[in-house]
Amino acid sequence: MEKEKKNGVLHVVMFPWLAMGHLIPFFHLSKLIAQKGHSVSFISTPRNILRLPKIPPHLSSLINLVSLPLPRLDNLPNDAESSTDVPYNKQQLLKRAFDMLELPLTDFLGSSESKPDWVIYDYASHWLPPVAARFDISRAFFSSFSAACLAYIGPPAPLINGQDFRTNAEDFTLVPEWVPFESDMAYRLHEIAKYLQRSSENESVTPDMVRFGFAINESEVVFIRSSDEFEPEWFNLLRELYGKGKPVVPIGFLPPQINEQVDEFDTNWVGINEWLDKQRVNSVIYIAVGTEATLSQEELTELALGLELSGAPFFWVLRNPPESTQSVFEMLPHGFVERVEGRGVVHLGWAPQVRILSHDSVGGFLTHCGWNSMIEGLGFGRVLILFPMVNDQGLNARLGNNKGLGVEIPRIAQDGSFTRDSVAKLVRLAMVEDSGESLRIRAKEMKGLFGDRNRNNQIADEFICFLEDNSPPRLTI
Ligand SMILES: *[C@@H]1O[C@H](CO)[C@@H](O)[C@H](O)[C@H]1NC(C)=O
Numbered sequence: 001m002e003k004e005k006k007n008g009v010l011h012v013v014m015f016p017w018l019a020m021g022h023l024i025p026f027f028h029l030s031k032l033i034a035q036k037g038h039s040v041s042f043i044s045t046p047r048n049i050l051r052l053p054k055i056p057p058h059l060s061s062l063i064n065l066v067s068l069p070l071p072r073l074d075n076l077p078n079d080a081e082s083s084t085d086v087p088y089n090k091q092q093l094l095k096r097a098f099d100m101l102e103l104p105l106t107d108f109l110g111s112s113e114s115k116p117d118w119v120i121y122d123y124a125s126h127w128l129p130p131v132a133a134r135f136d137i138s139r140a141f142f143s144s145f146s147a148a149c150l151a152y153i154g155p156p157a158p159l160i161n162g163q164d165f166r167t168n169a170e171d172f173t174l175v176p177e178w179v180p181f182e183s184d185m186a187y188r189l190h191e192i193a194k195y196l197q198r199s200s201e202n203e204s205v206t207p208d209m210v211r212f213g214f215a216i217n218e219s220e221v222v223f224i225r226s227s228d229e230f231e232p233e234w235f236n237l238l239r240e241l242y243g244k245g246k247p248v249v250p251i252g253f254l255p256p257q258i259n260e261q262v263d264e265f266d267t268n269w270v271g272i273n274e275w276l277d278k279q280r281v282n283s284v285i286y287i288a289v290g291t292e293a294t295l296s297q298e299e300l301t302e303l304a305l306g307l308e309l310s311g312a313p314f315f316w317v318l319r320n321p322p323e324s325t326q327s328v329f330e331m332l333p334h335g336f337v338e339r340v341e342g343r344g345v346v347h348l349g350w351a352p353q354v355r356i357l358s359h360d361s362v363g364g365f366l367t368h369c370g371w372n373s374m375i376e377g378l379g380f381g382r383v384l385i386l387f388p389m390v391n392d393q394g395l396n397a398r399l400g401n402n403k404g405l406g407v408e409i410p411r412i413a414q415d416g417s418f419t420r421d422s423v424a425k426l427v428r429l430a431m432v433e434d435s436g437e438s439l440r441i442r443a444k445e446m447k448g449l450f451g452d453r454n455r456n457n458q459i460a461d462e463f464i465c466f467l468e469d470n471s472p473p474r475l476t477i
Pocket residue numbers: 156157160161217218
């Protein structure tokens with residue numbers, strides 16, 4: 001079919017799930033699209049729009065930030081607009097509110113002055129592809145998850161029609177039979193238990209696996225934040241699972257980027273930078289466990305005492321649990337902050353993670369294994385200590401471990417418990433001990449894959465070509 005585009009400029013609508021680990025990659029992807037001269041409507045709710053980094057001035061005319069107020073629900077706090085604002089078990093409620101954005105979003109797609117060519121959506125908005133199809137807009141599912149993770153989730157049809165083999169927690173600990181090679185790509189019992197408990201608390205909200213099923217099946221293409229070079233076996237498997245009609249296209253890692261100018265997004269950077277400047281090169285372990293799950297009292301205690309035992313300098317980002325009256329500082333072991341003074345920093349609230357990871361004094365990253373965080377750590381060649389909590393994180397930890405990118409803190413499968421000694425041992429291994437040298441070398445190598453702009457731009461160029469070549473035909477004006 002002959003295709004003609006209005007001046008060759010595309011209008012792309014971006015619609016991420018309401019979580020930082022999704023908003024940020026969708027935002028980076030928007031910049032990439034705008035850099036090629038296409039226009040982007042980035043749609044989210046008001047508070048999430050405010051949380052985004054600044055748009056670089058040369059792109060600001062091409063990226064339109066669109067705020068849709070989040071419908072209010074009983075039991076959902078008034079200012080709750082992202083997964084970081086609610087306890088983990090209230091996230092289904094947040095999804096219910098998110099689903100109610102269908103109407104305003106439909107209005108936007110139908111009334112937009114310049115008709116969108118593409119909608120790039122997230123797994124959570126399973127209702128969006130049919131709406132876009134009605135308006136003759138092309139549909140892409142953008143996975144901020146790895147190819148390995150999608151391969152574990154599997155082909156879409158069984159997820160939609162209720163035929164998926166996973167019905168109880170144990171099922172999720174099995175490597176799916178469609179994985180044709182040796183692998184341990186599956187959840188541990190404690191990782192999936194939280195997820196299943198959350199789902200059972202409100203059965204009337206569409207389960208995530210069903211959302212994935214529709215998001216994949218109703219798309220014309222699946223874009224993945226990864227590369228064939230990094231996980232060829234999983235990309236190959238995905239292409240088999242989805243079949244010939246569904247292109248699976250890597251977009252690269254969207255490597256972390258640092259603006260020259262420190263802006264309000266970098267709150268506290270000046271002070272943090274001063275402290276890091278005083279530390280030795282590669283000596284500091286950075287600890288951040290993400291914005292979704294909160295540490296239990298026991299987890300917090302063992303982590304703290306493990307860091308203390310390790311003797312390593314550390315920078316630990318903690319946040320107060322949402323809807324809790326207790327400060328996380330009160331939960332730390334008695335006298336901990338005083339004992340580690342000078343050597344360790346406990347930082348409350350938001351921290352400029354990319355800047356911290358980019359500092360030469362940082363050598364390791366103890367991470368919850370959100371895909372975005374792992375990419376940011378590897379993009380700077382930091383050794384990872386893998387400490388998955390919820391969602392896809394367990395699968396990312398398996399992937400990281402298999403690829404030799406880090407070491408995982410051993411936990412008891414049933415309850416997820418772990419010891420301070422294992423934390424101290426792994427921190428020393430990753431940071432100082434001779435036996436950890438191969439890990440450090442491997443992490444440095446990964447910087448080339450995850451952090452190299454040119455390499456990733458080449459992958460991104462192919463993604464842009466795909467958008468340009470496959471947009472719906474238009475009448476020329
Ligand atoms: C998947 O999508 C195809 C094409 O749109 C459709 O024919 C099929 O019914 C869908 N499968 C399910 C299980 O919904």
